Amino acid sequence: MNAEDLKALQFPLIVLLCVALLGAGAIYYSDALLDQSQKKLVQEQKQLKEARTRLQRSGSEKEVIVQYLGGYQQLERSGFAGEEKRINWLDGLRLANQQAELFGADYQISTQKPYPYAAEFNPAPLKLVESEMKLRLRLLHSEDLMRFFNALARQNAGLFLINACKMNRIETGGVIRVQPNVMAECELSWVTAQPGATTEKKP
Numbered sequence: 001m002n003a004e005d006l007k008a009l010q011f012p013l014i015v016l017l018c019v020a021l022l023g024a025g026a027i028y029y030s031d032a033l034l035d036q037s038q039k040k041l042v043q044e045q046k047q048l049k050e051a052r053t054r055l056q057r058s059g060s061e062k063e064v065i066v067q068y069l070g071g072y073q074q075l076e077r078s079g080f081a082g083e084e085k086r087i088n089w090l091d092g093l094r095l096a097n098q099q100a101e102l103f104g105a106d107y108q109i110s111t112q113k114p115y116p117y118a119a120e121f122n123p124a125p126l127k128l129v130e131s132e133m134k135l136r137l138r139l140l141h142s143e144d145l146m147r148f149f150n151a152l153a154r155q156n157a158g159l160f161l162i163n164a165c166k167m168n169r170i171e172t173g174g175v176i177r178v179q180p181n182v183m184a185e186c187e188l189s190w191v192t193a194q195p196g197a198t199t200e201k202k203p
Contacts, residue, residue, distance in 0.1 A: 092157030
């Protein structure tokens with residue numbers, strides 16, 4: 001092979017080199033596109049799986065809601081579930097006092113706080129809270145106290161627990177008439193279940 005033959009092959013060699021470079025570039029670009037497509041496919045499959053999981057979860061949650069909605073609404077009407085309804089508590093006190101034919105009730109309500117024994121009932125995802133109430137009742141005799149609490153329970157104003165009560169006789173000076181003879185001092189806890197509650201309410 002002489003110089004003239006090499007000169008004649010120069011152009012075809014350049015073309016062959018260019019084609020080889022283009023081919024290598026095309027292969028590299030195709031590999032990059034394939035790798036990108038595979039990553040995108042994996043990501044989309046992950047998103048599809050998460051979407052299916054959310055759909056299944058929402059379906060399960062809907063079934064739970066439908067199953068327990070009636071019972072929860074009944075608890076709301078009874079004053080146990082939902083936000084505190086202190087106005088209902090006070091109306092219940094007034095009506096219970098009238099029905100038990102007492103001489104009035106003085107009360108103090110504390111700030112709402114978490115119910116300390118909530119863990120024993122495992123109420124998740126509900127949050128149990130309580131508001132303590134101090135009551136002073138003037139009674140004709142000691143049996144009036146239970147009549148009052150029974151009347152209060154019938155008002156469906158909410159769930160209350162009797163924490164403590166003490167009774168002291170009132171000095172009447174020997175006067176015989178219908179008047180308070182016993183002073184009762186009691187501490188109650190009004191307990192409320194709040195779904196998803198994260199903040200405490202002030203009175």
